[in-house]
Amino acid sequence: MEKLKMETPSGAQELFAKLAKLVPECVVEKQSAAGGVRDNNLTHAIDFDKLKQLLDDHVREGEEAYEFTWVGKKAALVEANTPIQKTLRPVKEESKDWDTTENLYIEGDNLDALKLLQESYLGKVKMIYIDPPYNTGNDFIYNDDFKMNDKEYDAAVNAFDDNGNRMFRNTDANGKFHSDWCTMIYSRLLVSRNLLKRDGVIFISIDENEVSPLKMICDEIFGASNFIAELVWAAGRKNDSKYISTSHEYILCYFRDAEYVKQNKVIWRERKRGLDEIYTEYEQLKEKYGNDYHTMEVELKLWYKDLPDGHPAKEHQHYNHIDSRGVYFPDNISWPGGGGPKYDVLHPVTHKPVKVPSRGWITANRDTMQRWIDEDRVLFGKDENSVPTLKAYLKDRESAVPYSVFYQDGRAASKRLASLMGDKVFENPKDEEILKRLIEFIGIDDGEIVLDFFAGSASTAHAVLSANLADKKNIHFIMVQLAESIDEKKCKSERSKKVARNAIKLLDSLSRPHTIAEISKERIRRAGAKILAEHPEAKDLDTGFRVLRVDSSNMKDVYYRADEVTQASLIDAVDNVKEDRSALDLLFGCLVDWGLPLSLPYAEETIAGVPVLNYSDGDLIACFAAAVPEAAVRAIAERQPLRAVFRDSSFADSPARINVEEIFRLLSPDTELRVL
Structure with missing residues (x-):
């Protein structure tokens, strides 16, 4: 009987197998050299000289080329391809709905976790969202040198975690400040790419410190042709800056295979925000004024005016006309780009030809135009001297192409999380409403998977639950988070110390270890319970998760x-x-x-x-x-x-x-x- 190998796949071996199948003439036998000592056993290898001959002028040796490199890049590439002898151990007592849930929460180093997921979830993840450490000079990042023993490691990187977790503070005094960060993210993105479906997409939140190198890393790993956009999230003004208030961050977005997406005619659309508030106001006005559309329009315009700046409904204040069909705005009735048809259209009152738009009518079919007029879809002026407009109803235009720039007050997410958890227990959590928008507009189907391997406060899991509730879907999540310790003594600011104290107080009340992972899991439990309490009709919603822990073999x-x-x-x-x-x-x-x-x-x-x-x-x-x-x-x-x-x-x-x-x-x- 064949024995289970109990080791993650080797990226190098998989690449060798692909090359051997593609160019078998380059496969040769050579003596193996286990441990650096040659023996009489033969093994297969690639003859690179022959491979270079086949590639001819496509081989670069030594000459200059456009590329992005740093100290540690080669080591990161090797590390991404190195197999590990670890496993995932189930932790039923920390899970929720263990027997029925299809969601996963993995506790441990995310590079290890990604490798352990390679076989089970290869090409099965529809969306990856990550919010990695921003490398501001005060953030913790992962150290990936597996060759050091504990004492060597502590001495080399001044490790702070008593549990031996591979993390260290990457201060700007470190000579390899950017290189360390690039090495950390490079290996993880390399491995995570394999998990994406062909129509899958990855979103990466980042700030101005590393957005440029991250863009070059992603161009290399995912391919520049798969770049979609650099979203800009304006999260609110900061008043602590000396020169410019940097009030935004970025979300880089890449397809796994853009050509495949285009061939399958995939498009992204999102429902305009603020529509429900407009419809609610319209219904109230209708109940109050009946068919007095003029008064309803006056009241609707005043309602828009009174909305606070930044309210999503205010973006649609041009929809301020009302008739028997609903809310609309007078849209252009001319031919796009000009050169359209010109013919007589009679004013319904004066019965004289109205003024023809300079670009011609939007339709060449006179019968279509007359049908629109008969259906009261064309808005005429008081006489024939003005160009009519076409009524564009809000209910017919609820979807739009997502904008690359959007505003969402960054403080709102912190307030909602503090309310959910009973106090502020996490600094700067990602906004679950923004992540819900991403999930919704890319069109994730039932049974598909969203992965976040820098789970943090588990905003992504919360967003999946909210999206499932809103769209009546069953999308699954996989969260990965290191059991990073929470220690007030290691916080530099008073604000951070207070947040740490709050988190420790909460975890003590739950008799749980003082780690970020425990805060993360508790957030999912409470978010799910809140959703079910507020929406009893959604009793079949999967709000559970299986906890698995990265451990030795x-x-x-x-x-x-x-x-x-x-x-x-x-x-x-x-x-x-x-x-x-x-x-x-x-x-x-x-x-x-x-x-x-x-x-x-x-x-x-x-x-x-x-x-x-x-x-x-x-x-x-x-x-x-x-x-x-x-x-x-x-x-x-x-x-x-x-x-x-x-x-x-x-x-x-x-x-x-x-x-x-x-x-x-x-x-x-x-x-x-x-x-x-």
Whole structure:
């Protein structure tokens, strides 16, 4: 039986496989050099000299070229492609609706998490949104040197996390201030790109400190041709600046495959904001004034005028005319660009030809024009000396192309989060309403996935829940957040210290560790509960999440030293699974290794006296009992699962393992059978 490898895919090996298939003539055999020492074993490699000959003038060696580089870029590329021997462990007690939810919350280093998601979610994510640290000289960023031991690491980067989390403060005194940040984000974007669907999109929030290098990094990773826009979010004036009040930030936006999106004629539209308020005012005026449209128009104009600046409905104040069909504005009735048809149109009162627009009428069909007039869709002046207009009704023009520049007061999100959590427990949370707009206008369908691997306060998860409620959809989220500690002593400003104290007080009341991840998870719980309390009709809305934690491999270290001694002798000598790992831990390790979704339901049952886990109704049946009787093996095989896995140490000897293979070959030959 094949053994589960318990290691994430190697980007280098996958690229080699693609090249070998594309140019097999460049594949050669060479002596392997494990650990830098050559031996007599042969391995396959790419002959780069031959590959360069095939590419001819497309190869660059040493000459100048337009490119973006920095200290650490090569290391970041290697790190992105390096496999890891880690796993995702389920944490049921911290989850919400574990058995039914299809949302995931992953706690741990996001580069590790992205690698562990590679097999299960390759090409399955519709939208990625991230809000990485902004590198202002006072932000924490990830350190990606896996080769250092703890003492070396602490000495090298002055680590502050007692739990050994790979983070450090990237101050502007650091000579590699920008390089460190670029290295951190480069590897993570490289890995995350593989998760996007062909019509997928990534949004990245950033400020002016790193927007330029980030744009060049994204052009390289996603391709300049896949660049969509640089959105500008004006979040409100700041009065603490000496020269210019920088009141905006950026959201870079890239497609995974813009050509595919164009071929499928995908367009983005969003419902204009403020419409519901206008419709509510119109209904109230209609109830009050009946068919007195003139008075209703006067009142509607006054209502627009009294709205505060920045109110979304004020953007549509030109829709201030009313008739029996509703609210409208007098739109241009002329041919776009000029050169349109010209013919007589009679005024309904004077019965004389009205003035023809200089660009001609909007339609060449006189019957169409007359039908519009008969339906009272054309607004005439008091006589024939003015050009008529075409009534454009608000209800017919509710959608618009999203603007690249938009305003949303950045303080509003902080106030809403503080209200939800009972106090201000997070500084500068992203606005869930803005993220909801992004989710809605790109057109995410039921069952599709939104990923945020810098989850922070979990604004993205909150936005998904709100979008599902508004659009009656079932979009899933995957959040990833490091268990970054909250410590008042490490805060520099009094404001930050107060926020930290509030967060610690809240977490103490919940008996939870003092980490950002715990604040994040609690925000999702409360947001979901608030939505269900306010909308009891949405009782089927998925507001839960499965918590998974990045951890070391389920297998003991000896499992990975098969090149030093024979694996058979190791297995005979010692059980290869760590003592603290449960059957559920092992199941999720198998899901990661096999590339199965991590959010599907499973059943626990007993077959022939041993416990069995049946994942997704036969997609995978796992039995990790210390000893598995033949009756259990037969019962599992008779169900003909797509996959089956056992613990290697469950079988007494090689004949017992061979017997299992024979049973499956007879009863369920199509089952993929493995052991760990």
